[in-house]
Amino acid sequence: MEELLDLKELLLKGDIQGSLAIVEELEEMSRNDIVKTIRSYAVILLLHLIKQQAESRTTRSWEVPIRNSVREIQRENKRRKAGGYYLAPEELVETLEEAYLNAIDEASLEVEEGRYEPEELEQLINKKEILNRALALILPPA
Secondary structure (H helix, E strand, C coil): CCCHHHHHHHHHCCHHHHHHHHHHHHHHHHHHHHHHHHHHHHHHHHHHHHHHHCCCCHHHHHHHHHHHHHHHHHHHEEECCCCEECCCCHHHHHHHHHHHHHHHHHHHHHHHHHCCCHHHHHHHHHHHHHHHHHHHHHHHCC
């Protein structure tokens, strides 16, 4: 990682400001990776919640990825050493909303064996209800 070598060089020169700029860049890169991973699991979570709502049923093959996705999102979002979470609830909502379109696209291939286009499927479901359900599953109990 080039940034670490640059950081080492700046520290050896005593350039604290330059070093801090690189540390901030590294923090941002790390956070972006975490958000990307959370978004990927959110697509899987939403896909199965959409299928449940659209077909008014559930299966074990949908329940397992829902549980796994929730656990992975919770695990990725938790700050292990510093405590707390990377994404606040508002940011989780934003991430779920970003993942929603991908989930609708994927669900359109699976709901009733691909019968609906994404736009048609969106008319059959309640987006707000699905996003709220996803958030309720992800957030730790109060």
